[in-house]
Amino acid sequence: MDPDSGVILAQTADGNAVALGLLRCGKIWFCPVCSAKIRHGRAEEITTAAVTWMKRGGSAYLVTFTARHAAAHKLADLMDAIQGTRADKVKGTSRKPGAYQRLITGGTWAGRPDRLDADGNPDIGIRGRVGYIGMIRATEITVGDINGWHPHIHALVLVGGAPASTLDGKKAVGDTFTPSDEALAELEDHFRGVWTRHLAKVDPEFKPSDEHGVDFKRLETARDAEDFGRYIAKIQDGGKAISPANEIARGDLKRGRHGNMTPFELLGRIGDLMGGVLEEDAQGHGDLSWCLAKWAEYETAVSGRRAIEWTRHLRPLLGLVGGDTEDDDADLLFAEDGSSEFRAGVHVETRAWHKVAGKALDLAATEAVEGHGLDLDAVAEVVTLAGASAASVRLLTPGEITEAWESTLAKLAERREAAAARRKAERGRA
Structure with a gap:
């Protein structure tokens, strides 16, 4: 992050180790390290959102959306169907909405003010009748050798809010x-109908059954919301209970069900097989060529897509402050790095760290800081x-760790501001 500051290997109060001062790739789809940190932070945000809304008297639902899939279906086609296509500047194509975007568009959803309902009032649509204020969407993917790719969406849907306007025009x-x-039943029927019809229109083979296409679960208490926050980011740990917030955000901690693998399980198997582990001894399934082909297909299909997304104005x-862009993910990573209470640490000069990383000893150096006593030797x-040199x-x-970390973050912020100013000046000259 700062060539002059070096790297700090810090020990947290619970004995874990963290490396401060290193840039992160921030690839939530591809990097197990960054994904875990980003999803942990997003899970905390989602928990806060759900608890805040329910304590205000609103209602929250966990809704899961699934498409029918088979081994012959391409992941990119399934992602286009549920999430929408991506814009392509080279080909000159614009983005087309998927089944998810269709859920919250149209007159049935948003209302038709020029029409009157049965009581003679302007039609406020399903959105108005349930008091919809927004949702948080997370897309999860698994793959199996029998049924192929299984992309699905977990969404936290918040309802029960009456609209109001403020003097400055903000929502x-x-x-x-x-x-x-009746309004809630209308919401469920609308989501199921729109989801199913759009998928059937894209490809009849994608059309899910009424039973499995859309699943609603209401969060009854604030405790449910807190569990949901840990579930929407998603922990799936064998027979252990899964909290709702981690269900949405923690796809990095999940394990595929019924013979399926998560992308990071697939990546782990690739690493095992390339490292010489026998196929029958490695976790997961599929030979190396099959696993590599699936990972390559996965990379192409999810690049440029959002893994976790909030509807506009919901934050x-x-x-809640901040956003859900890749830049926000990077800021979240730095915040996660410095969020612990530090017990002790060591400073490694930049030149020395380059040698450590060059010899692939960075993990060993970090592990040397773990435990309940720091061994400088x-x-x-x-x-x-x-x-x-030692x-x-x-x-x-x-105190020195905190001071050094704050200094590094300040220098990073200065460089980002300077870079933004340069880009603005370049655009002005152009």
Whole structure:
């Protein structure tokens, strides 16, 4: 992050180790390390959103959307069907909506003010009748050798908000209310009908059954919402219970069901097979050529897509700052790096760290900091093994770690601001 600051290997209060000062790739679809940190942070945000809304008196639903799939179907085609196509500047094509976008468009959904309902009032649509304020969507993917790719969407749908306007024109939510059973049934029927019809239109083979296409679960209490936050980011741990928030955000921690593999399980099997592990001993299934082909197909199909996305204006409506872009993911990574309480740490000079990383000893150096006591000699041993001087490593106090980390972040912010100013000036000259 800053060539002058080096790298800090810090030990947290619970004995874990974190490397501060290193840039991250921020690839939520492709990097197990960055994905875990980003999804953990997003899970916390989603938990906050659900709990905040339910404590205000609103209602929340976990809705899962699934398409029918078979081994012959391409992942890119399935993703286009559920998420929509991506714009292609080279080909000059614009983005086309998928089944997800169709759910919240059209007069049936948004209402028709020029028409009157049965009571003689302007038609406010399903959106108005249930008090829809927004949703958070996360897309998850697994793959199996029998049924092929299985992309599906988990969404937190927030309802029960009466619209209100403010003096500055910003969107706001007025009083909360409990939608009627009739309105909620209308919402479920609308989602199921739109989802199924769009998939059938794209490819009749994608059309799901009424039973499996769309699944609704209501969160009854704030505790449900807290569990959901950990579930929407998603923990799937054998027979252990899955919390709803991790269900949405923590796709990195899930394991495929019924013989399916998550992308990171697929990646792990590739690593095992390339490392010489026998097929029958490696986790998962498929030979190396099949696994490599599936990973390549996965990369192409998800590049440029959002893994976790909030509808517009939902964050400010709930009092949350930030966003859900790749830049926001990067900021989240840095925040996660510095969010722990540090017990101790060591500073490694930049030149020495390059040698450590060049000899693939960076993991060993980090592991030397783990535990309930920091062994400076163990870190120095790794550094000297990499060909650097032991004098390039020095012990830091918790206060020194915090001060150095804040300085690094400040320098990074300055460089980003300077880069933004340069780009603005270049656009002006153009």
